[in-house]
Amino acid sequence: MATNPTRAAPPSPARRPFWQSRGFWIYVVALLVLNYLFSTFITSGPTRITVPYTTFVEQVTAGNVKSITAQSNSIQGEFRRPVSSGSQSGTLFQTERPVFAQDNLGTLLQEQNVPITAAAPGSGQSPLLALLLGFGPVLLLVAAFIYISQRAGGGAGGILGSFGRSQAKLYTADTAGRTTFNDVAGIDEAKEDLAEVVDFLRTPEKYQRLGATIPHGVLLVGPPGTGKTLLARAVAGESNRPFFSLSASEFVEAIVGVGASRVRDLFAQAKAASPSIIFIDELDAIGRSRAAGTGFGGNDEREQTLNQILTEMDGFTPNQNVVVLAATNRPEVLDPALLRPGRFDRRVAVAPPDRAGREAILRLHARTVKLAPDVDLGDIAGATAGFVGADLRNVINEAALIAARKGREAVTRQDLTDAIERSVLGLQRPIVLGPDERRLIAYHESGHALMGLLIPGSDPVRKMTIVPRGLSLGSTYSQPIDDRYNYPESYLRGRIT
Numbered sequence: 063m064a065t066n067p068t069r070a071a072p073p074s075p076a077r078r079p080f081w082q083s084r085g086f087w088i089y090v091v092a093l094l095v096l097n098y099l100f101s102t103f104i105t106s107g108p109t110r111i112t113v114p115y116t117t118f119v120e121q122v123t124a125g126n127v128k129s130i131t132a133q134s135n136s137i138q139g140e141f142r143r144p145v146s147s148g149s150q151s152g153t154l155f156q157t158e159r160p161v162f163a164q165d166n167l168g169t170l171l172q173e174q175n176v177p178i179t180a181a182a183p184g185s186g187q188s189p190l191l192a193l194l195l196g197f198g199p200v201l202l203l204v205a206a207f208i209y210i211s212q213r214a215g216g217g218a219g220g221i222l223g224s225f226g227r228s229q230a231k232l233y234t235a236d237t238a239g240r241t242t243f244n245d246v247a248g249i250d251e252a253k254e255d256l257a258e259v260v261d262f263l264r265t266p267e268k269y270q271r272l273g274a275t276i277p278h279g280v281l282l283v284g285p286p287g288t289g290k291t292l293l294a295r296a297v298a299g300e301s302n303r304p305f306f307s308l309s310a311s312e313f314v315e316a317i318v319g320v321g322a323s324r325v326r327d328l329f330a331q332a333k334a335a336s337p338s339i340i341f342i343d344e345l346d347a348i349g350r351s352r353a354a355g356t357g358f359g360g361n362d363e364r365e366q367t368l369n370q371i372l373t374e375m376d377g378f379t380p381n382q383n384v385v386v387l388a389a390t391n392r393p394e395v396l397d398p399a400l401l402r403p404g405r406f407d408r409r410v411a412v413a414p415p416d417r418a419g420r421e422a423i424l425r426l427h428a429r430t431v432k433l434a435p436d437v438d439l440g441d442i443a444g445a446t447a448g449f450v451g452a453d454l455r456n457v458i459n460e461a462a463l464i465a466a467r468k469g470r471e472a473v474t475r476q477d478l479t480d481a482i483e484r485s486v487l488g489l490q491r492p493i494v495l496g497p498d499e500r501r502l503i504a505y506h507e508s509g510h511a512l513m514g515l516l517i518p519g520s521d522p523v524r525k526m527t528i529v530p531r532g533l534s535l536g537s538t539y540s541q542p543i544d545d546r547y548n549y550p551e552s553y554l555r556g557r558i559t
Contacts (some may be wrong), residue, residue, distance in 0.1 A: 110138060110384050111150040118157045119167070121145060125174050130240040133181040135159045141204040184406075230328050230340070231549030233298055241295040247426040248451060249289055253559075255410045256280065256297050259385060263337050266383075277407040278375055279386040281345070283393045284412030287452030290389035293412065294341040297387065304335040310347035310388075313367045321348070321367030329374040329384065336383035345388040350395040368397060376404040411524050414450045417443050423451050427458040434472040442478050457481045483525065487539060488532025495535070503528045503536040510538035513556075520556025 074473035113121075121127050121141060141153045159167070173179055219445035243253055262269055262276045269276070282290040298305030306328060313321040332338045339496075348367050375386060388406065390396065400406060415423060428439065446454060459483035465473045495503070507526050514520045521540040528536040546553070 067373045091514045101427045109152075110154045110156045111145075111147050111152045113145065113147040113157050115157050115159055115163070117145070117147065118155070119170070122167075122170055122344045124174065127171075127174065127176050129177040129179070130171070131179040131181055135161065143229050149191060168204055172185070230306040230312075230331070232331075232335075233295075233307065234304040239294065240299040242299040243296050245426070246289060246292055246296050247422035248415035249293070249412055250396075250419070252282070252289075252293055252410050252416065253296075254294060255408065258301045258302075260297055263303050263385065268336070276383070277386060278404060279388065279406035280313060280408045280410060281393070281401070281406040281411050282387065282389040282412050284391060285414060285450060286391050287450040288412045290391075290412050291341075291343055292451070293410075294339075294343075294387045294389065298339055301339065304332070304338040305341065306332055306338065307341045307343070309343045310349065313348055313362055316452050322370035323365055325367060325370040325374060330407070337383055340384060340386045342344050342386065342388040344398075346392045346395050349388075349390070349397055349400050350392075351397045368400070370401055372405065375406075416449070420446055420449060420454060423454045424458065427455045431458055431462050431470045434470075434474040436475045437473065437478065438475070441475075442482075444544070445541065453485060457485055460484055483539070487527075487537050488534075491530040491532075493530045493535075495530075499535075500528055506534045507538050514538070514540055517552065517556040519550060519552035521553075 116399075118127075118137065126142050126145070128140045128142050130137055135158055136156065137159055138156045139154075141155060144151050144153050145155065147155075168178075172296060243257070246253055259277060266276065282293060284290055294307070295305075298307075313324050328340065332340050348364050348371070352365050352368065386406075393401075393409070401409075421440050424439045424443055433439075442457075446457065449457070457478065458481075459475040461473045464477045464480055470477070481559075507528060511523050511526050514523050521542045523538060524541045525539040526537070527539075531537055540556075549557075
């Protein structure tokens with residue numbers, strides 16, 4: 063893999079945040095110790111005995127209370143003569159007045175001519191403690207925000223700057239588990255189209271000497287599961303170039319302007335690592351036509367993101383060494399400006415595989431599976447018409463799981479057949495049906511089978527069962543002998559039945 067001869071200067075050591083310095087924490091600890099000493103030895107006052115409220119009322123009635131200070135339900139004061147309470151004795155006291163007390167205490171104190179002083183709540187606590195209680199939560203929130211900002215942003219920009227950074231994952235030639243074209247089967251036409259892009263990234267001078275330019279973008283179009291993402295990974299593995307991969311939904315956030323900022327950051331990274339590849343999966347999440355969107359704020363943000371992609375792909379500063387790959391299964395909803403030449407120059411169709419392609423895919427996924435001698439992958443490919451690559455991979459895996467559950471040493475033909483039926487019809491359900499219900503289901507499924515046999519051009523019936531599977535109580539499974547690309551009227555009538 064080619065490397066850039068100019069190496070960037072090593073970054074200067076970042077300044078440590080203030081809360082990571084030893085002096086800051088020494089200052090905090092000293093402040094807490096001083097507050098404790100101040101509140102304990104300066105503002106705590108003399109020692110008081112704690113007396114029950116009933117004892118306090120008795121002393122008021124006896125005329126032994128000299129004065130009191132009331133603060134909410136707390137009462138502090140001084141007796142004329144010492145009073146004992148438990149193991150303590152003295153004239154200075156404190157007590158708590160119950161909230162349910164109905165003893166006319168105020169009238170009783172006035173009759174005994176006891177001076178009463180009212181204190182505001184919290185007036186007896188340390189001023190420094192009151193300051194910490196008032197501003198402490200705010201300071202904690204500010205410190206937490208600064209901490210998260212430093213962790214997320216890594217310095218300049220903080221947490222707000224991190225929102226505008228691209229979320230793309232970078233794969234290089236040194237990344238483990240690299241995918242190549244040898245890991246792709248059944249879609250040879252798409253591989254040939256992308257092989258030219260790979261060759262251009264490997265040897266651009268061969269094309270540039272003839273005046274040719276690399277395609278700005280390649281759009282992979284096809285149903286789900288046909289291998290679009292796998293093809294993109296194979297292009298990255300074959301070209302040995304930096305590969306930036308992300309889903310289109312990762313661009314858009316609730317904050318306005320984040321999507322466009324992430325697009326700019328993504329293309330800036332790709333330019334710095336050029337020649338490189340950008341892969342955007344599920345492009346229709348942000349690339350749909352600007353006249354077809356709904357909503358207000360979210361739609362505006364999506365359109366800003368799309369506009370930025372259009373500008374980056376074919377603006378005043380064209381990307382000569384950055385290839386954009388994108389995948390979608392809904393090309394009809396994409397914006398026309400995105401599909402014009404100069405942006406996505408090529409549209410590569412990734413169609414479901416034919417019989418030969420399905421057999422190649424089955425052989426690819428069966429490389430790590432031990433197969434019994436009775437397994438003919440060509441017959442299995444014929445029995446899976448309409449399956450895509452993801453379906454065939456699942457069939458191989460399900461067959462291996464079935465064989466393991468049955469304790470077999472290898473996957474048999476019956477295991478693969480069961481896996482196909484499980485994929486098409488669903489899991490068996492252990493429902494106990496009465497004789498009348500089973501007879502009714504048998505009549506119903508027999509009707510399907512008879513109509514399939516009587517109507518010319520219908521697919522042959524592969525299996526009929528009255529065992530509940532999936533959401534149905536019975537199934538009649540018809541399957542074409544070979545791939546079909548045209549559907550005459552007789553065939554459609556057979557499918558209806």
